[in-house]
Amino acid sequence: MTLRKDAFFEKMDALGKAVSFDHVRLKTGYSEVMPDDVSLHTRLSRNIPLRSPIVSAAMDTVTEYRLAIEIAKWGGIGFIHRNLPPEEQAFQVAQVKLHLNGRIDRPRTVKTTDTIERVLAYIREKKFAFDTFPVLDGDEKLAGMLTKTDFEFCTDPSLVVSEVMSRELVTARCETTIDEAYNLMRRSKKKVLPLIDDNGRLCGMYVWQDVLRIKTGSGLPHNVDKNGNLRVGAAIGVGDKALERVELLARKKIDAVCIDTAHGDSRSVHETLREIKRHYPDLDVVVGNVSEGASARRLVDAGADAIKIGQGPGSICTTRVIAGIGCPQVTAIYQCEKAIRGSGVPLIADGGIRHSGDIPIAIGAGADSVMLGNLLAGTKEAPGEITTYRGMRYKSYRGMGSIGALQSNLSNDRYGQKEPQPKDRIVPEGVEGMVPYKDEIREVLIQLLGGLRKGMGYVGAATIKELKEKADFCSPVDMQESHPHDVIITKEPPNYRITPKEEN
Ligand code: XMP
Numbered sequence: 001m002t003l004r005k006d007a008f009f010e011k012m013d014a015l016g017k018a019v020s021f022d023h024v025r026l027k028t029g030y031s032e033v034m035p036d037d038v039s040l041h042t043r044l045s046r047n048i049p050l051r052s053p054i055v056s057a058a059m060d061t062v063t064e065y066r067l068a069i070e071i072a073k074w075g076g077i078g079f080i081h082r083n084l085p086p087e088e089q090a091f092q093v094a095q096v097k098l099h100l101n102g103r104i105d106r107p108r109t110v111k112t113t114d115t116i117e118r119v120l121a122y123i124r125e126k127k128f129a130f131d132t133f134p135v136l137d138g139d140e141k142l143a144g145m146l147t148k149t150d151f152e153f154c155t156d157p158s159l160v161v162s163e164v165m166s167r168e169l170v171t172a173r174c175e176t177t178i179d180e181a182y183n184l185m186r187r188s189k190k191k192v193l194p195l196i197d198d199n200g201r202l203c204g205m206y207v208w209q210d211v212l213r214i215k216t217g218s219g220l221p222h223n224v225d226k227n228g229n230l231r232v233g234a235a236i237g238v239g240d241k242a243l244e245r246v247e248l249l250a251r252k253k254i255d256a257v258c259i260d261t262a263h264g265d266s267r268s269v270h271e272t273l274r275e276i277k278r279h280y281p282d283l284d285v286v287v288g289n290v291s292e293g294a295s296a297r298r299l300v301d302a303g304a305d306a307i308k309i310g311q312g313p314g315s316i317c318t319t320r321v322i323a324g325i326g327c328p329q330v331t332a333i334y335q336c337e338k339a340i341r342g343s344g345v346p347l348i349a350d351g352g353i354r355h356s357g358d359i360p361i362a363i364g365a366g367a368d369s370v371m372l373g374n375l376l377a378g379t380k381e382a383p384g385e386i387t388t389y390r391g392m393r394y395k396s397y398r399g400m401g402s403i404g405a406l407q408s409n410l411s412n413d414r415y416g417q418k419e420p421q422p423k424d425r426i427v428p429e430g431v432e433g434m435v436p437y438k439d440e441i442r443e444v445l446i447q448l449l450g451g452l453r454k455g456m457g458y459v460g461a462a463t464i465k466e467l468k469e470k471a472d473f474c475s476p477v478d479m480q481e482s483h484p485h486d487v488i489i490t491k492e493p494p495n496y497r498i499t500p501k502e503e504n
Pocket residue numbers: 057058059262289310311312313314315316317318319320350351352353371372373374375398399400401402429430431
C-alpha cells in the first residue's frame with residue numbers, strides 16, 4: 001500500500017536527509033472532523049487495545065504503580081520499570097491489576113456451618129469494608145450468598161449461615177467477561193454475580209458497584225482487560241533472568257511485557273523473544289528499541305507483538321553522542337512502519353516527545369502509540385520526592401543508562417553489559433537530572449490528548465488509523481516561526497514551555 005507521506009520521505013531520502021520532530025509539520029487538509037469527536041482508540045500490541053495512545057516509559061523516575069494506574073484510567077498503559085527486584089515489580093503490577101476491583105478472582109467466603117456471630121467477628125477482625133460473602137458447603141461448592149440484607153434481617157446471631165443465606169442465585173461461568181457480567185446483572189437486577197465451574201465450585205465474583213463504576217463510572221476512558229482490571233505492562237531484560245521475571249509477572253496477569261533494551265535487534269533479544277513466545281504464547285511481547293526498517297522486519301519475523309522505535313531521541317539519552325549511532329526519530333518511525341506495513345504489528349514511538357504536537361507527528365509518521373518519559377516525570381504520581389531549587393519545585397528524572405540507574409545492577413543488560421560493573425568501569429548512556437514539578441498527571445494528559453485531537457482535526461482524521469493513513473508532511477520548518485516569537489510571554493499556558501526555568 002502506498003501512502004501520501006511516502007513521497008515526502010522518499011524525497012528526503014534522496015537528499016540524504018533524516019528528520020526529527022523539530023524538522024517537520026503535518027499538512028492540513030479539508031476536514032469535517034471536530035477534535036472533540038475523534039476516536040483515540042488504538043493498539044499497544046497485536047492483542048492489547050488502548051483507548052488513548054499514551055504509554056509511560058519503563059523508567060525508575062516515571063512508572064511505578066501509582067502512575068500506571070492513572071495512565072490506564074486515561075485509556076493508555078504504563079510499563080513498570082525493572083530497576084527493582086522481580087518480586088517487587090510483580091507486586092507493583094498486582095497493585096494496578098487490583099485497583100479497580102473488576103473481577104474478584106478469590107472472593108472471601110464463609111461456610112454454611114459458620115454462625116452469624118462468627119462471621120460478624122471475622123468481618124471486625126479483618127476490618128472488611130464489605131458484607132457480601134459467597135457461602136461454601138462441605139464439598140467446597142457454592143451453596144448460597146450471605147448479603148447485607150441477610151445480616152439486616154437476622155435477629156438471632158447464633159443461627160448458622162445456611163439458615164440465613166440467600167439461595168436464589170444467578171451465577172455465570174468462570175470465563176464471564178466484564179461486559180457479559182454487566183448485561184447479566186442488569187437483566188437479573190442482582191448485585192453480586194458468583195462465577196462457578198462445571199462442578200459448582202466458586203472461581204470468581206463480580207460486584208455490581210465495581211462493574212458499574214468501570215463500565216460507566218467516572219467518564220474516563222478506562223483501559224481495562226476482559227475482567228475489568230486496569231491494564232499494565234512491565235519491562236524485562238534478556239536471558240534466564242527475564243524468563244524468571246515473566247513467570248512472576250504472568251501470575252499477576254500482566255497484559256504485556258517489554259524486552260526493554262537499547263538495541264532490540266540483537267541476538268540475546270531475539271532469543272529471549274522466542275523463548276517467551278514458546279512458554280507463554282498468549283502473552284503479548286513488546287520488543288525494543290530499534291530505529292531501522294530492517295531491524296523492525298527481523299523482529300516481526302521473530303514473533304514480536306509490538307516494536308518500540310527510538311535509539312537516542314530521549315531527553316536524558318546520550319547514546320547518540322557516546323556511541324555515535326541512531327537515526328532521527330521521525331524518519332526512524334517512518335522507515336520501520338514502511339518496512340513492516342501490512343504485518344499487523346503495532347509500533348510505539350519511544351522518546352523525544354516534547355510538545356503535544358509531536359504526538360500527531362509520531363502517529364502520522366507511522367506509530368500506533370507514543371511512549372513518554374520526560375513529559376510524565378515530575379508529576380505527582382511519578383516516583384520520587386519533590387525538591388526545591390532556587391524557589392522552584394522539581395522532581396528527579398534520570399536515564400536508565402545513567403550512572404545512578406546502572407549502579408542498581410538490575411538493568412545493566414539494557415545497555416549490552418553482561419555483568420554489573422564497578423562504578424569506575426560504567427560507561428553511561430544517559431544523564432541524571434530534574435524536571436519541574438507538574439502537579440497531577442491528569443493536567444498533563446488533558447493537554448497532550450487535547451493537542452493530539454486538535455492535530456487530528458486539522459488533518460481531517462477521525463481515528464488514529466486515519467491519521468496514520470492520511471498524514472503528509474512538510475519540511476523543513478522555520479522553528480522560529482513555529483514557536484511564539486517577537487513577544488515576551490507574560491502568562492505561560494499549561495501546554496507550552498520551551499525549556500525548564502531555572503529561576504524565578
Ligand atoms: P523522553 O524523551 O520521553 O524519552 O524523556 C524517554 C525514553 O528514553 C529512553 N531512555 C534512555 N535512552 N539512555 C538512552 O539512550 C538512557 O539512559 C535512557 N533512559 C531512558 C527510553 O526508551 C525511554 O522510554
